[in-house]
Amino acid sequence: MPGNIDDPFRCVDAILKERAGFSRVVIVDMHAEATSEKCAMGWFLDGRVSAVYGTHTHVQTADERILPRGAAYITDLGMCGPTDSVIGIERELVIEGFLSQLPRRFEVAKENVILQGIVLEVDETTGKAVEIRRLRVPWGEAE
Ligand SMILES: [Fe+2]
Structure with missing residues (x-):
C-alpha cells in the first residue's frame, strides 16, 4: 500500500516482544x-501467534490452514457485503470508471449480500490454533 507507513514485519516483531506474556492467544489482522505480503506474514509469525488473517481485498481466499507451528492462516477473510458487485460497489459505476478514467462517486451495491469470514478455535493453554473454517453465508438483499 502506498503512504508513509512503517515496515509491518519489524513493527509486529517489536510489538510481540514488548507484549510478551500479555496473552497466549494472539490474533493478527x-x-x-498483496497476497505475497500476507503469506509471508503468516510464515513470519507461525509459532508466535494463534492466527494471521488478511483483510482489505474483499475477496475471500480458499487457502485456510494451520501452519506447522500452530498459527491458523488465511490470505483474506473476504467481506460482509454484496457479491453482485465489484468488491461491494455498484459494478456499472466501477466499470465506467475504468473505461473513462474519470473520478466518480461510488455507491454500495445491494444485491446478493453474503457474510464471509472464519470460525477459529484456539487452545487457550497453548495459544495454538485447533481449527480454522472458512465461512460464507448467504444473507439476502441489502435494504
Ligand atoms: Fe482496506
Whole structure:
C-alpha cells in the first residue's frame, strides 16, 4: 500500500516482544493488498501467534490452514457485503470508471449480500490454533 507507513514485519516483531506474556492467544489482522505480503506474514509469525488473517481485498481466499507451528492462516477473510458487485460497489459505476478514467462517486451495491469470514478455535493453554473454517453465508438483499 502506498503512504508513509512503517515496515509491518519489524513493527509486529517489536510489538510481540514488548507484549510478551500479555496473552497466549494472539490474533493478527494483516490489512494489506498483496497476497505475497500476507503469506509471508503468516510464515513470519507461525509459532508466535494463534492466527494471521488478511483483510482489505474483499475477496475471500480458499487457502485456510494451520501452519506447522500452530498459527491458523488465511490470505483474506473476504467481506460482509454484496457479491453482485465489484468488491461491494455498484459494478456499472466501477466499470465506467475504468473505461473513462474519470473520478466518480461510488455507491454500495445491494444485491446478493453474503457474510464471509472464519470460525477459529484456539487452545487457550497453548495459544495454538485447533481449527480454522472458512465461512460464507448467504444473507439476502441489502435494504
Ligand atoms: Fe482496506
